Amino acid sequence: MSALHEQQIPASGAAGLAGVAARDAAGGRRVRRFSADLSAVGEPALWAFGGALALGIILIAGFLAMIAWNGFSTFWPKPIERVELTSGEVLAGVATRGGPYRPGESTLAQLDDETRAAIAANDGFASRTLYQTANFDLYGDDFRWVSDFEVADITRPEDFFYIERQQWGVFIGRIVSLVVDGEQVEITPDRLSREQRAARQRFTEIRGLERGDIGGINHLIERERLAIRRAEIRLGEDSPEAQAAIAEAQARIAELQAEFQTLQQRVNAIRAEDRTTRITFAEVNGQQVETELSQVVRFFPANALSLPDKIGIYLSRWWEFVSAEPREANTQGGVLPAIFGTVAMTLLMVVFVAPFGVITALYLREYAKQGRVTSIVRISVNNLAGVPSIVYGVFGLGFFAYAMGGTIDQLFYPEALPNPTFGKGGILWASLTLALLTVPVVIVASEEALQAVPRSMREGSLACGASKWQTIRYIVLPKALPGIMTGMILAMARGAGEVAPLMLVGVVKLAPALPVDGFAPFIHLDRSFMHLGFHIFDVGFQSRNSEAGKPMVFVTTVLLLALIITMNATAIYVRNRLKRKYASGEF
């Protein structure tokens, strides 16, 4: 069955792509296809494209796996190592990462001959480890590189604790003494955790009073102050009505201030009580630090943990991450406000983009006369999808925040001026900006979905005496809904992950309050908010200590991905249900 054999067959008359029949020893005929010229064969291209696809998928999968590994391993408690250096220095820390590096000339000059020879034999590379030494309040640094050749001895003392504090970050060291209600007590693990829980409860109580009750009073006082200002503007500063309103408001302010005083006293009382329960730590070189026990968020003897202990710590860290507010310039604590901001902003965006996009598509596809103008509009819409997102951010800031928001402020909130209410970035303007950014996707997808509704369906409905609108409403839209939902999903995926424009129109590093709270009108669309995407940027690249923020970058990325996947999966589930409901009966 050589090439020669195959070439003989066309010569004998069986031209074209027809099979060649060769007598088989077993009888019957084997049908073979002619091999064609290489340029006519698709297989090499097939292999190239398939290989490229496989490579792309492997890269993406690897990237996701890397993020997932880093993200999920961050919260796992790691051992504390006590490291003695050859210079006699001692440090304690958690090994975070390591690798080869090339020591400088001056470093090499100080080494003994043996070490230098070993490094030279290794092409000039030595290896080193990055230790999280923590204790920022004592050393002004959280991390330290230690070269392997510096190390004299490494031990893992069981009495070293990893202590996460409310302020100043992590402390690594021993617990020296515990003072409860002003009296020194014996330190037992049981007692310690019991006292710490009680202290944390006090801390939460103080925070609740300050944020909730006192915050509420401040809010009301601010409202009264604005009411005074409003009365002055609306009624004239000296008019008797204004004077009456002002007097009334001032009376209320006095009342509120009295309330404020009582609350403040309560807070002070708890604080004073809190101050009597104190803990003292000592770091590896003996320096001591004393603090209120309530400042300790979490502590554990990193080298004396059993597996269930570790799992417990791991889970409690995750729980804190998704349920608490950030601390330490966002590098510690949780991201609840950012989760909330991301979800709220995305949903608000969907609320804006869905009707706008669908109605536009309906007009373009069902009502507009198809011609030059509609194709120009269509091309323009498609081009909008290609505009860099930061441009939308600039537009949103200029048009929504400054122009529209500024006008709203002048009309409805003149009393607060010059402080802007809507005339600055906020969740409303951010959602509108993102809606603008994603509306082309929805329009294009909706148009395609509408176009795909079979003509016979429309005709059937019209022949029943339905009007055009009734046909669209009862027949066309339900049938097109899954396709429209696909557009919405794409828009959501794009919108939730977008960061650049948000930085201009309302995302902040740390939002003082959520856009939804207990004060009327409960939903505050003018407020700035936090966003997971921006959080990643901020923690990873804008914080004072990027090394400390690095694990948080991965964890936040995992969370953002999970959030987007969850939102999309929900939308896809809804869409598939719709699809089943309106499954095509065409055959």
Added chain:
Amino acid sequence: MAVTETLPRNDGIAPTTYHVKAGGQGAALDIRDFNLWYGETQALFENSLEIQKGMVTAMIGPSGCGKSTLLRSLNRMNDLVDGLRISGQIMVDDFDIYGRGVDVIALRKRMGMVFQKPNPFAMSIYDNVTYPLRVDGVTKKSILDDTVERALRSAALWDEAKDRLKESALGMSGGQQQRLCIARAVASDPEVLLMDEPCSALDPIATAKIENLISDLRGQYTIVIVTHSMSQAARVSDNTAFMYLGRIIEYGATETIFTNPKVARTNDYVTGRFG
């Protein structure tokens, strides 16, 4: 344009021959000198036809002869086409359906239509049948229930469908779907039923059922049926119009058209010599 060249007006094709079957109760639809253009292309040439009340009128002719176009002109379904122009009249009860101020929606309610392919909506059987009423704003359940039973009985579908009214219409067989479409068309109690090749997508058994149904509906409704199948036209219709290249060549009682046509071309077509 090509049409007029190959078919000069005096080759015996243009004049329409009337042989209306006796017993007609007068015209339900009176088509008078009806011309129709899609953009620059003329599709119908001076069609004149009286469709008799309560009878089944079949339209036959080779593909592209304009029989579907004429049918769809009767309930103004062609309005959806861009660049449509017409001249002439189609009279229903002394008003021209293309006249000024005609309510197309009201017109379509008087003309039920069944399409080539079954096109039930993606709703339950019940909702499909009641759709014409619901778009009219009828919400009273007793009326809707009565209509469903009446319409499904008219379409000979009641026994098969009565236990699954709330199920999706898309789960039915093709023949059932087409009968459901007939039920939907008669639900609003129209005067005329327009059928555009209603059996072309169905198997022989389903076709037979639809044909029986048409016979049953004769008398209740004026039925206009477009069909490719000459045997079907012969079986179900009282009158038959033969169309060719946008013209009505011959119109008369079905027996006459099939056994003793006046025009040679009709004879050629019904005997299968061309078409």
